[in-house]
Amino acid sequence: MPGQVGATRGLQHPPAGGDSERGAAPGMLEEPQGLPGMLEEPQGLPGARQEAGEDGSPPGARQEAGEEGSPPPGSPDPPQGKNIVPGIVYLGHIPPRFRPRHVRNLLSVHGEVGRIFLQPEERFVRQRKKKAGAKAKSYTEGWVEFRDKRVAKLVAASLHNTPMGTRRRSRFHYDLWNIKYLHRFRWPHLSERLAYERQVRQQRLRAEISQAKRETSFYLRSVETSQRFARRAAAAPAPAEERSWGFVQRPTEEEIQRRKAGAGGRRLRGQLAKAREIQLKSQTSRSLLAKIFNAADAASEEAPGGPDL
Structure with missing residues (x-):
């Protein structure tokens, strides 16, 4: 879809600086309290294991040592002697009640799935749904990391615009995959993007607060000025009658001659x-x-x- 493709293209060039091939800096990987996400713990990813905190930290915010897992059955064995480059796919549509475990269960049959991050909906949308009585938490978009980028490309090409649920009785059977492979996109780019969005959101909030303060101060100054003028008008004496100014018209030629004749x-x-x-x-x-x-x-x-x- 055009809007989703544009969003994924914008992710390829993050605004924050830094080497994309190196690991994400600890300060850039913290997620603000107002933007909780859902991160699924990778299964079978050698080397490290990541978990999401209670505050919904972004992917890569915390790492813990774990045991190496074996790749899922049916996944292709990586070639020996070559560096395996992970690949990331973008999910543009997340159905209601769709959780990271569902993503892992549906995509792990095609290859080894690493980290998963789902972006929650906006806070005001969530509050409006709570007032309406809805308790389920929804997500708007997501990112899935595959161990091998070739598998990620194959999954994006084969699953796009296909039903999510494999069985007809599945609740996601009538939802279609909106999936796209992100070329040259790494997991630290996502952390940088989330940090950048947090800074933009805070800056916008500060600008709105300062604008509201300026409007309030201007209103208060206007009220004080009007009250001061009202007090002055009440204390001032009654205004005197306006003086009228009379102007005499110049005499005409006939009047001048008549006046001369009368004087003679x-x-x-x-x-x-x-x-x-x-x-x-x-x-x-x-x-x-x-x-x-x-x-x-x-x-x-x-x-x-x-x-x-």
């Missing part, structure tokens, strides 16, 4: 009134003088013994 008429009327007043005063003075002189002449004429003219 008032000045002329004032001058005429002043002239009449002066004339009236002069007339009053002449009549007064005439009265004075006329009275004097009359008195002189009436006096006895006055001069004869």
Whole structure:
């Protein structure tokens, strides 16, 4: 399938550095608590025996000395004098209630099976299923190590898209193998990939937490600012009435001419009134003088013994 093939291709180039041919470093092989897996103990693998811890440690996280086992019946004998290179196949589909022991029982008939690792489902999916009442633990993908890579290639080519169960009464009879051989992929690459995913998950979690903290602090600052402005508005006096500004329009030409005409008429009327007043005063003075002189002449004429003219 395209999505699964892309996932397996990404596993061929792990992001973490290191020599892929050497054993995995102890620090790179620890699995986080939030990513428990299921590791099946290999049977009959000479040299070492691996077990999965209670916390679901990834493959290669712990090794214990064990007794050498004999290869299962029917497996081809390895050629003498040649180094046996193990091969790993990728399982893209894990049916419900499918456990590592089922993988070993179904694949050991084709060749010697070493380490097995099944990736559990995400934690939020598991919690949702628990709320729904499901108790069985499910897995999403897996990796199986064969002692000989030629056997792994043969198994991947022959079992792909074939029924898992050999018997019709088997619960996995209607499930098909989705299996692919991982070219140049070693078991330490899987440990490095799991460690890289753990780091990415932790980094994403830290980024989400920091983003939530920033949003919370911004909200609190906004609330404090609004409260401070509300207190200031309540303590401030009542606002005064807004002052209105009036603007006078410039007079038109007609208004200017009318105003000039009115001013000239008032000045002329004032001058005429002043002239009449002066004339009236002069007339009053002449009549007064005439009265004075006329009275004097009359008195002189009436006096006895006055001069004869």
